[in-house]
Amino acid sequence: MSYPDAVSQGTALEEVPVSSLRNEIASRRYQPAALKLTPHPLWMETMLSSLKPAWDAACMPALFRETAEGRHPPLRAWQRFLVRCFPIVENFPKYMGLSLAKTTYGVRAGDASIRRWLLQNLGVEARHAEWWIDWMQAVGVDAPGAFKAPWAPEVQALHQHLLATCLAGSLAEGVAASNWAIEGVTGVWTRAVLEPFTAYARDGVRMDATALRWLKAHARYDDAHPDEALEIIKLSTDVTTGAPARVESAARRSLMLLARVFESCHEA
Ligand SMILES: [Fe+2]
Structure with a gap:
Protein backbone atom coordinates (compact mmCIF):
# COMPACT_ATOMS: atom_id res chain seq x y z
CA MET A 1 0.00 0.00 0.00
CA GLN A 31 14.05 14.76 -12.32
CA PRO A 32 15.54 15.09 -15.77
CA ALA A 33 16.45 11.87 -17.56
CA ALA A 34 20.03 10.66 -17.09
CA LEU A 35 22.23 10.85 -20.20
CA LYS A 36 21.97 7.62 -22.16
CA LEU A 37 24.65 6.31 -24.51
CA THR A 38 23.32 6.15 -28.07
CA PRO A 39 24.82 5.07 -31.42
CA HIS A 40 26.90 7.81 -33.04
CA PRO A 41 25.54 9.56 -36.13
CA LEU A 42 27.78 9.63 -39.19
CA TRP A 43 29.11 13.16 -38.52
CA MET A 44 30.40 12.09 -35.12
CA GLU A 45 31.98 8.88 -36.42
CA THR A 46 33.73 11.00 -39.07
CA MET A 47 34.87 13.52 -36.45
CA LEU A 48 36.22 10.82 -34.12
CA SER A 49 38.23 9.12 -36.85
CA SER A 50 39.61 12.46 -38.00
CA LEU A 51 40.67 13.23 -34.40
CA LYS A 52 42.19 9.79 -33.75
CA PRO A 53 45.83 10.71 -34.58
CA ALA A 54 45.68 13.80 -32.31
CA TRP A 55 43.99 11.71 -29.57
CA ASP A 56 46.67 8.99 -29.77
CA ALA A 57 49.48 11.55 -29.68
CA ALA A 58 48.02 13.19 -26.54
CA CYS A 59 47.39 9.85 -24.77
CA MET A 60 50.90 8.47 -24.94
CA PRO A 61 53.65 11.10 -24.95
CA ALA A 62 57.17 9.98 -23.97
CA LEU A 63 56.76 10.39 -20.18
CA PHE A 64 53.71 8.12 -19.99
CA ARG A 65 54.94 5.70 -22.66
CA GLU A 66 58.28 5.16 -20.94
CA THR A 67 56.63 4.79 -17.53
CA ALA A 68 54.05 2.34 -18.92
CA GLU A 69 56.85 0.31 -20.52
CA GLY A 70 58.72 0.13 -17.19
CA ARG A 71 61.59 2.34 -18.41
CA HIS A 72 61.32 4.51 -15.29
CA PRO A 73 61.93 8.11 -16.51
CA PRO A 74 63.74 10.33 -13.97
CA LEU A 75 61.48 11.31 -11.07
CA ARG A 76 62.17 14.98 -11.83
CA ALA A 77 60.20 14.58 -15.08
CA TRP A 78 57.14 13.50 -13.07
CA GLN A 79 57.75 16.31 -10.57
CA ARG A 80 57.85 18.81 -13.45
CA PHE A 81 54.68 17.29 -14.91
CA LEU A 82 52.84 17.59 -11.59
CA VAL A 83 53.88 21.23 -11.09
CA ARG A 84 53.17 22.25 -14.69
CA CYS A 85 49.77 20.59 -14.95
CA PHE A 86 48.48 21.77 -11.57
CA PRO A 87 46.88 24.95 -13.05
CA ILE A 88 44.86 22.83 -15.51
CA VAL A 89 43.73 20.44 -12.76
CA GLU A 90 42.87 23.35 -10.47
CA ASN A 91 40.97 25.21 -13.19
CA PHE A 92 39.11 22.21 -14.56
CA PRO A 93 35.95 22.70 -12.44
CA LYS A 94 35.97 26.37 -13.51
CA TYR A 95 35.88 25.38 -17.19
CA MET A 96 32.95 23.09 -16.37
CA GLY A 97 31.24 25.90 -14.46
CA LEU A 98 31.34 28.03 -17.61
CA SER A 99 29.69 25.20 -19.56
CA LEU A 100 27.08 24.84 -16.83
CA ALA A 101 26.23 28.54 -17.20
CA LYS A 102 25.21 27.91 -20.83
CA THR A 103 22.56 25.31 -20.03
CA THR A 104 18.86 26.12 -19.95
CA TYR A 105 16.16 24.21 -18.13
CA GLY A 106 13.63 22.68 -20.50
CA VAL A 107 14.13 25.28 -23.23
CA ARG A 108 16.50 23.26 -25.40
CA ALA A 109 16.06 19.48 -25.58
CA GLY A 110 18.46 17.62 -23.29
CA ASP A 111 19.70 20.73 -21.50
CA ALA A 112 18.24 19.79 -18.11
CA SER A 113 19.99 16.40 -18.32
CA ILE A 114 23.25 18.08 -19.36
CA ARG A 115 22.93 20.54 -16.46
CA ARG A 116 22.45 17.67 -14.03
CA TRP A 117 25.46 15.78 -15.48
CA LEU A 118 27.69 18.84 -15.16
CA LEU A 119 26.57 19.43 -11.56
CA GLN A 120 27.21 15.79 -10.63
CA ASN A 121 30.64 15.91 -12.24
CA LEU A 122 31.49 19.15 -10.50
CA GLY A 123 30.76 17.23 -7.27
CA VAL A 124 33.16 14.48 -8.41
CA GLU A 125 35.79 17.12 -9.22
CA ALA A 126 35.44 18.88 -5.87
CA ARG A 127 38.52 17.41 -4.24
CA HIS A 128 40.69 16.56 -7.24
CA ALA A 129 42.99 19.57 -6.85
CA GLU A 130 43.73 18.49 -3.27
CA TRP A 131 44.33 14.87 -4.35
CA TRP A 132 46.77 16.17 -6.98
CA ILE A 133 48.58 18.15 -4.26
CA ASP A 134 48.83 14.95 -2.15
CA TRP A 135 50.43 13.26 -5.17
CA MET A 136 52.83 16.20 -5.69
CA GLN A 137 53.92 16.14 -2.05
CA ALA A 138 54.44 12.37 -2.11
CA VAL A 139 56.96 12.74 -4.96
CA GLY A 140 58.80 15.53 -3.15
CA VAL A 141 57.30 18.69 -4.71
CA ASP A 142 56.94 21.71 -2.44
CA ALA A 143 53.23 22.49 -2.92
CA PRO A 144 53.23 26.19 -1.86
CA GLY A 145 56.15 26.73 -4.26
CA ALA A 146 54.21 24.98 -7.05
CA PHE A 147 51.17 27.25 -6.51
CA LYS A 148 53.32 30.29 -7.26
CA ALA A 149 55.43 28.78 -10.04
CA PRO A 150 55.20 30.72 -13.32
CA TRP A 151 53.10 28.91 -15.88
CA ALA A 152 54.96 27.29 -18.78
CA PRO A 153 53.94 28.83 -22.14
CA GLU A 154 52.44 25.47 -23.19
CA VAL A 155 50.22 25.45 -20.09
CA GLN A 156 49.18 29.04 -20.66
CA ALA A 157 48.18 28.17 -24.23
CA LEU A 158 46.06 25.20 -23.14
CA HIS A 159 44.43 27.17 -20.32
CA GLN A 160 43.61 30.09 -22.61
CA HIS A 161 42.05 27.75 -25.14
CA LEU A 162 39.92 25.93 -22.53
CA LEU A 163 38.86 29.14 -20.84
CA ALA A 164 37.97 30.91 -24.09
CA THR A 165 36.12 27.90 -25.54
CA CYS A 166 34.12 27.20 -22.38
CA LEU A 167 33.34 30.91 -22.01
CA ALA A 168 32.52 32.02 -25.53
CA GLY A 169 32.19 28.84 -27.61
CA SER A 170 29.02 26.79 -27.83
CA LEU A 171 28.15 24.29 -25.10
CA ALA A 172 29.23 21.46 -27.44
CA GLU A 173 32.57 23.13 -28.23
CA GLY A 174 33.39 23.67 -24.54
CA VAL A 175 32.43 20.11 -23.58
CA ALA A 176 34.40 18.70 -26.54
CA ALA A 177 37.49 20.71 -25.57
CA SER A 178 37.41 19.91 -21.85
CA ASN A 179 35.23 16.96 -20.86
CA TRP A 180 35.83 14.85 -23.95
CA ALA A 181 39.41 15.73 -24.95
CA ILE A 182 41.07 16.41 -21.60
CA GLU A 183 39.18 13.98 -19.36
CA GLY A 184 39.10 11.32 -22.09
CA VAL A 185 42.87 11.39 -22.60
CA THR A 186 43.37 11.46 -18.82
CA GLY A 187 41.46 8.19 -18.49
CA VAL A 188 43.77 6.50 -21.00
CA TRP A 189 47.16 7.53 -19.61
CA THR A 190 46.19 7.08 -15.95
CA ARG A 191 45.20 3.46 -16.65
CA ALA A 192 48.51 2.91 -18.45
CA VAL A 193 50.79 4.35 -15.73
CA LEU A 194 48.95 3.51 -12.50
CA GLU A 195 50.74 0.21 -11.84
CA PRO A 196 54.17 1.06 -13.35
CA PHE A 197 54.21 4.37 -11.45
CA THR A 198 54.59 2.40 -8.22
CA ALA A 199 58.19 1.67 -9.34
CA TYR A 200 58.98 5.17 -8.05
CA ALA A 201 58.76 3.82 -4.51
CA ARG A 202 62.46 3.03 -5.14
CA ASP A 203 63.11 6.79 -5.32
CA GLY A 204 61.65 7.33 -1.88
CA VAL A 205 58.12 8.12 -3.10
CA ARG A 206 55.52 7.26 -0.49
CA MET A 207 53.29 5.03 -2.67
CA ASP A 208 50.34 4.89 -0.28
CA ALA A 209 46.62 5.32 -0.89
CA THR A 210 46.84 9.10 -0.38
CA ALA A 211 49.59 9.50 -2.99
CA LEU A 212 47.71 7.41 -5.56
CA ARG A 213 44.19 8.74 -5.00
CA TRP A 214 44.07 11.10 -8.00
CA LEU A 215 45.60 8.52 -10.33
CA LYS A 216 43.28 5.76 -9.15
CA ALA A 217 40.16 7.95 -9.34
CA HIS A 218 40.91 8.99 -12.91
CA ALA A 219 41.88 5.52 -14.07
CA ARG A 220 38.47 4.35 -12.82
CA TYR A 221 35.75 6.95 -13.27
CA ASP A 222 36.90 8.44 -16.54
CA ASP A 223 35.72 5.31 -18.33
CA ALA A 224 32.21 6.73 -18.74
CA HIS A 225 33.02 10.44 -18.70
CA PRO A 226 34.22 10.90 -22.33
CA ASP A 227 31.37 8.79 -23.73
CA GLU A 228 28.83 10.83 -21.79
CA ALA A 229 30.53 14.00 -23.04
CA LEU A 230 29.96 12.77 -26.59
CA GLU A 231 26.23 12.41 -25.80
CA ILE A 232 26.19 16.05 -24.67
CA ILE A 233 27.91 17.07 -27.89
CA LYS A 234 25.33 15.15 -29.96
CA LEU A 235 22.43 16.65 -28.00
CA SER A 236 23.69 20.21 -28.31
CA THR A 237 25.11 20.35 -31.85
CA ASP A 238 22.96 21.72 -34.65
CA VAL A 239 24.11 19.63 -37.60
CA THR A 240 22.32 21.87 -40.11
CA THR A 241 24.95 24.57 -39.52
CA GLY A 242 28.76 24.60 -39.45
CA ALA A 243 28.65 23.59 -35.77
CA PRO A 244 30.19 20.08 -36.16
CA ALA A 245 33.31 21.56 -37.78
CA ARG A 246 33.69 24.04 -34.90
CA VAL A 247 33.29 21.25 -32.32
CA GLU A 248 35.98 19.21 -34.08
CA SER A 249 38.33 22.14 -34.23
CA ALA A 250 37.87 22.93 -30.49
CA ALA A 251 38.60 19.30 -29.58
CA ARG A 252 41.57 19.05 -31.96
CA ARG A 253 43.16 22.17 -30.49
CA SER A 254 42.78 20.80 -26.94
CA LEU A 255 44.41 17.50 -27.90
CA MET A 256 47.26 19.27 -29.69
CA LEU A 257 47.93 21.73 -26.85
CA LEU A 258 47.67 18.99 -24.22
CA ALA A 259 50.25 16.88 -26.08
CA ARG A 260 52.57 19.92 -26.15
CA VAL A 261 52.18 20.36 -22.38
CA PHE A 262 53.07 16.71 -21.77
CA GLU A 263 56.06 16.77 -24.13
CA SER A 264 57.37 19.95 -22.52
CA CYS A 265 57.47 18.20 -19.12
CA HIS A 266 59.65 15.42 -20.46
CA GLU A 267 61.97 17.57 -22.56
CA ALA A 268 62.63 20.51 -20.26
FE1 LIG B 1 39.39 15.30 -12.18
Missing part, protein backbone atom coordinates in the same frame (compact mmCIF):
# COMPACT_ATOMS: atom_id res chain seq x y z
CA SER A 2 1.39 3.38 -0.99
CA TYR A 3 1.88 6.24 1.46
CA PRO A 4 -1.13 8.38 0.38
CA ASP A 5 -3.41 5.30 0.36
CA ALA A 6 -2.15 4.35 3.78
CA VAL A 7 -2.99 7.80 5.13
CA SER A 8 -6.43 8.07 3.49
CA GLN A 9 -7.47 4.63 4.72
CA GLY A 10 -6.27 5.30 8.23
CA THR A 11 -3.48 2.70 8.17
CA ALA A 12 -0.86 3.27 10.83
CA LEU A 13 2.28 4.70 9.24
CA GLU A 14 4.50 2.16 10.95
CA GLU A 15 2.69 -0.65 9.05
CA VAL A 16 3.90 0.71 5.69
CA PRO A 17 7.36 -0.60 4.79
CA VAL A 18 9.92 2.21 4.71
CA SER A 19 11.20 1.05 1.28
CA SER A 20 7.76 1.43 -0.34
CA LEU A 21 7.42 4.92 1.16
CA ARG A 22 10.78 5.84 -0.32
CA ASN A 23 9.83 4.43 -3.73
CA GLU A 24 6.52 6.30 -3.70
CA ILE A 25 8.18 9.60 -2.83
CA ALA A 26 10.95 9.05 -5.39
CA SER A 27 8.43 8.28 -8.15
CA ARG A 28 6.71 11.62 -7.61
CA ARG A 29 9.93 13.66 -7.66
CA TYR A 30 10.69 15.54 -10.83
Whole structure:
Protein backbone atom coordinates (compact mmCIF):
# COMPACT_ATOMS: atom_id res chain seq x y z
CA MET A 1 0.00 0.00 0.00
CA SER A 2 1.39 3.38 -0.99
CA TYR A 3 1.88 6.24 1.46
CA PRO A 4 -1.13 8.38 0.38
CA ASP A 5 -3.41 5.30 0.36
CA ALA A 6 -2.15 4.35 3.78
CA VAL A 7 -2.99 7.80 5.13
CA SER A 8 -6.43 8.07 3.49
CA GLN A 9 -7.47 4.63 4.72
CA GLY A 10 -6.27 5.30 8.23
CA THR A 11 -3.48 2.70 8.17
CA ALA A 12 -0.86 3.27 10.83
CA LEU A 13 2.28 4.70 9.24
CA GLU A 14 4.50 2.16 10.95
CA GLU A 15 2.69 -0.65 9.05
CA VAL A 16 3.90 0.71 5.69
CA PRO A 17 7.36 -0.60 4.79
CA VAL A 18 9.92 2.21 4.71
CA SER A 19 11.20 1.05 1.28
CA SER A 20 7.76 1.43 -0.34
CA LEU A 21 7.42 4.92 1.16
CA ARG A 22 10.78 5.84 -0.32
CA ASN A 23 9.83 4.43 -3.73
CA GLU A 24 6.52 6.30 -3.70
CA ILE A 25 8.18 9.60 -2.83
CA ALA A 26 10.95 9.05 -5.39
CA SER A 27 8.43 8.28 -8.15
CA ARG A 28 6.71 11.62 -7.61
CA ARG A 29 9.93 13.66 -7.66
CA TYR A 30 10.69 15.54 -10.83
CA GLN A 31 14.05 14.76 -12.32
CA PRO A 32 15.54 15.09 -15.77
CA ALA A 33 16.45 11.87 -17.56
CA ALA A 34 20.03 10.66 -17.09
CA LEU A 35 22.23 10.85 -20.20
CA LYS A 36 21.97 7.62 -22.16
CA LEU A 37 24.65 6.31 -24.51
CA THR A 38 23.32 6.15 -28.07
CA PRO A 39 24.82 5.07 -31.42
CA HIS A 40 26.90 7.81 -33.04
CA PRO A 41 25.54 9.56 -36.13
CA LEU A 42 27.78 9.63 -39.19
CA TRP A 43 29.11 13.16 -38.52
CA MET A 44 30.40 12.09 -35.12
CA GLU A 45 31.98 8.88 -36.42
CA THR A 46 33.73 11.00 -39.07
CA MET A 47 34.87 13.52 -36.45
CA LEU A 48 36.22 10.82 -34.12
CA SER A 49 38.23 9.12 -36.85
CA SER A 50 39.61 12.46 -38.00
CA LEU A 51 40.67 13.23 -34.40
CA LYS A 52 42.19 9.79 -33.75
CA PRO A 53 45.83 10.71 -34.58
CA ALA A 54 45.68 13.80 -32.31
CA TRP A 55 43.99 11.71 -29.57
CA ASP A 56 46.67 8.99 -29.77
CA ALA A 57 49.48 11.55 -29.68
CA ALA A 58 48.02 13.19 -26.54
CA CYS A 59 47.39 9.85 -24.77
CA MET A 60 50.90 8.47 -24.94
CA PRO A 61 53.65 11.10 -24.95
CA ALA A 62 57.17 9.98 -23.97
CA LEU A 63 56.76 10.39 -20.18
CA PHE A 64 53.71 8.12 -19.99
CA ARG A 65 54.94 5.70 -22.66
CA GLU A 66 58.28 5.16 -20.94
CA THR A 67 56.63 4.79 -17.53
CA ALA A 68 54.05 2.34 -18.92
CA GLU A 69 56.85 0.31 -20.52
CA GLY A 70 58.72 0.13 -17.19
CA ARG A 71 61.59 2.34 -18.41
CA HIS A 72 61.32 4.51 -15.29
CA PRO A 73 61.93 8.11 -16.51
CA PRO A 74 63.74 10.33 -13.97
CA LEU A 75 61.48 11.31 -11.07
CA ARG A 76 62.17 14.98 -11.83
CA ALA A 77 60.20 14.58 -15.08
CA TRP A 78 57.14 13.50 -13.07
CA GLN A 79 57.75 16.31 -10.57
CA ARG A 80 57.85 18.81 -13.45
CA PHE A 81 54.68 17.29 -14.91
CA LEU A 82 52.84 17.59 -11.59
CA VAL A 83 53.88 21.23 -11.09
CA ARG A 84 53.17 22.25 -14.69
CA CYS A 85 49.77 20.59 -14.95
CA PHE A 86 48.48 21.77 -11.57
CA PRO A 87 46.88 24.95 -13.05
CA ILE A 88 44.86 22.83 -15.51
CA VAL A 89 43.73 20.44 -12.76
CA GLU A 90 42.87 23.35 -10.47
CA ASN A 91 40.97 25.21 -13.19
CA PHE A 92 39.11 22.21 -14.56
CA PRO A 93 35.95 22.70 -12.44
CA LYS A 94 35.97 26.37 -13.51
CA TYR A 95 35.88 25.38 -17.19
CA MET A 96 32.95 23.09 -16.37
CA GLY A 97 31.24 25.90 -14.46
CA LEU A 98 31.34 28.03 -17.61
CA SER A 99 29.69 25.20 -19.56
CA LEU A 100 27.08 24.84 -16.83
CA ALA A 101 26.23 28.54 -17.20
CA LYS A 102 25.21 27.91 -20.83
CA THR A 103 22.56 25.31 -20.03
CA THR A 104 18.86 26.12 -19.95
CA TYR A 105 16.16 24.21 -18.13
CA GLY A 106 13.63 22.68 -20.50
CA VAL A 107 14.13 25.28 -23.23
CA ARG A 108 16.50 23.26 -25.40
CA ALA A 109 16.06 19.48 -25.58
CA GLY A 110 18.46 17.62 -23.29
CA ASP A 111 19.70 20.73 -21.50
CA ALA A 112 18.24 19.79 -18.11
CA SER A 113 19.99 16.40 -18.32
CA ILE A 114 23.25 18.08 -19.36
CA ARG A 115 22.93 20.54 -16.46
CA ARG A 116 22.45 17.67 -14.03
CA TRP A 117 25.46 15.78 -15.48
CA LEU A 118 27.69 18.84 -15.16
CA LEU A 119 26.57 19.43 -11.56
CA GLN A 120 27.21 15.79 -10.63
CA ASN A 121 30.64 15.91 -12.24
CA LEU A 122 31.49 19.15 -10.50
CA GLY A 123 30.76 17.23 -7.27
CA VAL A 124 33.16 14.48 -8.41
CA GLU A 125 35.79 17.12 -9.22
CA ALA A 126 35.44 18.88 -5.87
CA ARG A 127 38.52 17.41 -4.24
CA HIS A 128 40.69 16.56 -7.24
CA ALA A 129 42.99 19.57 -6.85
CA GLU A 130 43.73 18.49 -3.27
CA TRP A 131 44.33 14.87 -4.35
CA TRP A 132 46.77 16.17 -6.98
CA ILE A 133 48.58 18.15 -4.26
CA ASP A 134 48.83 14.95 -2.15
CA TRP A 135 50.43 13.26 -5.17
CA MET A 136 52.83 16.20 -5.69
CA GLN A 137 53.92 16.14 -2.05
CA ALA A 138 54.44 12.37 -2.11
CA VAL A 139 56.96 12.74 -4.96
CA GLY A 140 58.80 15.53 -3.15
CA VAL A 141 57.30 18.69 -4.71
CA ASP A 142 56.94 21.71 -2.44
CA ALA A 143 53.23 22.49 -2.92
CA PRO A 144 53.23 26.19 -1.86
CA GLY A 145 56.15 26.73 -4.26
CA ALA A 146 54.21 24.98 -7.05
CA PHE A 147 51.17 27.25 -6.51
CA LYS A 148 53.32 30.29 -7.26
CA ALA A 149 55.43 28.78 -10.04
CA PRO A 150 55.20 30.72 -13.32
CA TRP A 151 53.10 28.91 -15.88
CA ALA A 152 54.96 27.29 -18.78
CA PRO A 153 53.94 28.83 -22.14
CA GLU A 154 52.44 25.47 -23.19
CA VAL A 155 50.22 25.45 -20.09
CA GLN A 156 49.18 29.04 -20.66
CA ALA A 157 48.18 28.17 -24.23
CA LEU A 158 46.06 25.20 -23.14
CA HIS A 159 44.43 27.17 -20.32
CA GLN A 160 43.61 30.09 -22.61
CA HIS A 161 42.05 27.75 -25.14
CA LEU A 162 39.92 25.93 -22.53
CA LEU A 163 38.86 29.14 -20.84
CA ALA A 164 37.97 30.91 -24.09
CA THR A 165 36.12 27.90 -25.54
CA CYS A 166 34.12 27.20 -22.38
CA LEU A 167 33.34 30.91 -22.01
CA ALA A 168 32.52 32.02 -25.53
CA GLY A 169 32.19 28.84 -27.61
CA SER A 170 29.02 26.79 -27.83
CA LEU A 171 28.15 24.29 -25.10
CA ALA A 172 29.23 21.46 -27.44
CA GLU A 173 32.57 23.13 -28.23
CA GLY A 174 33.39 23.67 -24.54
CA VAL A 175 32.43 20.11 -23.58
CA ALA A 176 34.40 18.70 -26.54
CA ALA A 177 37.49 20.71 -25.57
CA SER A 178 37.41 19.91 -21.85
CA ASN A 179 35.23 16.96 -20.86
CA TRP A 180 35.83 14.85 -23.95
CA ALA A 181 39.41 15.73 -24.95
CA ILE A 182 41.07 16.41 -21.60
CA GLU A 183 39.18 13.98 -19.36
CA GLY A 184 39.10 11.32 -22.09
CA VAL A 185 42.87 11.39 -22.60
CA THR A 186 43.37 11.46 -18.82
CA GLY A 187 41.46 8.19 -18.49
CA VAL A 188 43.77 6.50 -21.00
CA TRP A 189 47.16 7.53 -19.61
CA THR A 190 46.19 7.08 -15.95
CA ARG A 191 45.20 3.46 -16.65
CA ALA A 192 48.51 2.91 -18.45
CA VAL A 193 50.79 4.35 -15.73
CA LEU A 194 48.95 3.51 -12.50
CA GLU A 195 50.74 0.21 -11.84
CA PRO A 196 54.17 1.06 -13.35
CA PHE A 197 54.21 4.37 -11.45
CA THR A 198 54.59 2.40 -8.22
CA ALA A 199 58.19 1.67 -9.34
CA TYR A 200 58.98 5.17 -8.05
CA ALA A 201 58.76 3.82 -4.51
CA ARG A 202 62.46 3.03 -5.14
CA ASP A 203 63.11 6.79 -5.32
CA GLY A 204 61.65 7.33 -1.88
CA VAL A 205 58.12 8.12 -3.10
CA ARG A 206 55.52 7.26 -0.49
CA MET A 207 53.29 5.03 -2.67
CA ASP A 208 50.34 4.89 -0.28
CA ALA A 209 46.62 5.32 -0.89
CA THR A 210 46.84 9.10 -0.38
CA ALA A 211 49.59 9.50 -2.99
CA LEU A 212 47.71 7.41 -5.56
CA ARG A 213 44.19 8.74 -5.00
CA TRP A 214 44.07 11.10 -8.00
CA LEU A 215 45.60 8.52 -10.33
CA LYS A 216 43.28 5.76 -9.15
CA ALA A 217 40.16 7.95 -9.34
CA HIS A 218 40.91 8.99 -12.91
CA ALA A 219 41.88 5.52 -14.07
CA ARG A 220 38.47 4.35 -12.82
CA TYR A 221 35.75 6.95 -13.27
CA ASP A 222 36.90 8.44 -16.54
CA ASP A 223 35.72 5.31 -18.33
CA ALA A 224 32.21 6.73 -18.74
CA HIS A 225 33.02 10.44 -18.70
CA PRO A 226 34.22 10.90 -22.33
CA ASP A 227 31.37 8.79 -23.73
CA GLU A 228 28.83 10.83 -21.79
CA ALA A 229 30.53 14.00 -23.04
CA LEU A 230 29.96 12.77 -26.59
CA GLU A 231 26.23 12.41 -25.80
CA ILE A 232 26.19 16.05 -24.67
CA ILE A 233 27.91 17.07 -27.89
CA LYS A 234 25.33 15.15 -29.96
CA LEU A 235 22.43 16.65 -28.00
CA SER A 236 23.69 20.21 -28.31
CA THR A 237 25.11 20.35 -31.85
CA ASP A 238 22.96 21.72 -34.65
CA VAL A 239 24.11 19.63 -37.60
CA THR A 240 22.32 21.87 -40.11
CA THR A 241 24.95 24.57 -39.52
CA GLY A 242 28.76 24.60 -39.45
CA ALA A 243 28.65 23.59 -35.77
CA PRO A 244 30.19 20.08 -36.16
CA ALA A 245 33.31 21.56 -37.78
CA ARG A 246 33.69 24.04 -34.90
CA VAL A 247 33.29 21.25 -32.32
CA GLU A 248 35.98 19.21 -34.08
CA SER A 249 38.33 22.14 -34.23
CA ALA A 250 37.87 22.93 -30.49
CA ALA A 251 38.60 19.30 -29.58
CA ARG A 252 41.57 19.05 -31.96
CA ARG A 253 43.16 22.17 -30.49
CA SER A 254 42.78 20.80 -26.94
CA LEU A 255 44.41 17.50 -27.90
CA MET A 256 47.26 19.27 -29.69
CA LEU A 257 47.93 21.73 -26.85
CA LEU A 258 47.67 18.99 -24.22
CA ALA A 259 50.25 16.88 -26.08
CA ARG A 260 52.57 19.92 -26.15
CA VAL A 261 52.18 20.36 -22.38
CA PHE A 262 53.07 16.71 -21.77
CA GLU A 263 56.06 16.77 -24.13
CA SER A 264 57.37 19.95 -22.52
CA CYS A 265 57.47 18.20 -19.12
CA HIS A 266 59.65 15.42 -20.46
CA GLU A 267 61.97 17.57 -22.56
CA ALA A 268 62.63 20.51 -20.26
FE1 LIG B 1 39.39 15.30 -12.18
